[in-house]
Amino acid sequence: MSKAKMQADAVDVFYGESRAIRDVSLEINDREVLALMGPSGCGKSTFLRCLNRMNDHIGEARIEGRITLDDRDIYDPEIDPVQIRARVGMVAQVPNPFPKPIFDNVAFGPRLHGLHDSRDELTELVEGSLSRAGLWEEVKDLLHQPGTSLSGGQQQRLCIARAIANQPDVLLMDEPVSSLDPKSAAVIEELIGELAERYAIVLVTHSMEQAKRIADRTAFFYLGDLVEVAETHALFDNPQEERTQRYLGGLFG
Numbered sequence: 001m002s003k004a005k006m007q008a009d010a011v012d013v014f015y016g017e018s019r020a021i022r023d024v025s026l027e028i029n030d031r032e033v034l035a036l037m038g039p040s041g042c043g044k045s046t047f048l049r050c051l052n053r054m055n056d057h058i059g060e061a062r063i064e065g066r067i068t069l070d071d072r073d074i075y076d077p078e079i080d081p082v083q084i085r086a087r088v089g090m091v092a093q094v095p096n097p098f099p100k101p102i103f104d105n106v107a108f109g110p111r112l113h114g115l116h117d118s119r120d121e122l123t124e125l126v127e128g129s130l131s132r133a134g135l136w137e138e139v140k141d142l143l144h145q146p147g148t149s150l151s152g153g154q155q156q157r158l159c160i161a162r163a164i165a166n167q168p169d170v171l172l173m174d175e176p177v178s179s180l181d182p183k184s185a186a187v188i189e190e191l192i193g194e195l196a197e198r199y200a201i202v203l204v205t206h207s208m209e210q211a212k213r214i215a216d217r218t219a220f221f222y223l224g225d226l227v228e229v230a231e232t233h234a235l236f237d238n239p240q241e242e243r244t245q246r247y248l249g250g251l252f253g
């Protein structure tokens with residue numbers, strides 16, 4: 001039994017004939033922040049989407065290799081991808097709340113997956129998720145207002161609450177602060193640190209500074225290859241691979 005929460009083994013992803021990532025093997029440990037870093041087009045988002053089968057929605061995308069969650073193959077035909085997406089939640093780059101009341105945004109997953117036995121339990125789950133996303137105090141009197149009426153930073157925390165309400169094991173975040181103002185971005189960064197006390201977090205970032213601030217480990221991708229993965233301080237202070245050294249030195253990217 002591996003101790004990793006998720007494990008990717010020799011993963012390739014093709015869009016039609018074109019291979020976007022090649023032979024990627026990487027483990028994701030419980031309660032860590034793992035940053036995926038690298039220049040535009042190197043395959044970070046492609047790899048992230050493999051981890052909760054979001055690539056299933058891209059008609060020409062095809063995956064080879066194996067990805068497990070708690071040692072179970074998430075591409076096993078007997079596995080329901082909707083259940084995988086509840087256990088491996090996704091927070092997008094641009095906040096995307098549903099055009100529904102704040103309460104219903106957070107209650108959406110628990111209702112879909114039947115995670116509650118009573119209205120009281122649902123209310124508790126919604127409040128707990130909004131609290132853990134650091135949003136409860138700001139919205140507790142606005143639960144019937146549309147999620148889309150909140151500020152960008154609040155909307156992103158609402159999307160985090162929506163993902164958390166499914167009681168996931170892993171949260172995937174694709175540049176979650178890049179569309180936000182610096183103050184909202186700082187709030188979310190701090191929140192990511194708190195969330196990692198309960199969940200494994202995989203974070204795509206273009207910001208080396210952000211990776212240094214919040215990631216326990218950092219993986220560097222280049223042209224579809226996973227070049228190197230290490231403890232964040234080791235990757236930045238003592239990169240082993242020439243391509244990592246050149247990227248960190250600003251020689252490409």
Ligand SMILES: Nc1ncnc2c1ncn2[C@@H]1O[C@H](COP(=O)(O)OP(=O)(O)OP(=O)(O)O)[C@@H](O)[C@H]1O
Binds near residue numbers: 038
């Ligand atoms: N839906 C798609 N259809 C076809 N090709 C795609 C699709 N999505 C990504 N690609 C290609 O796959 C490769 C990897 O793209 P991907 O978006 O995963 O990289 P990335 O590192 O996340 O880039 P960025 O930092 O710009 O978001 C690129 O060559 C891209 O053009």
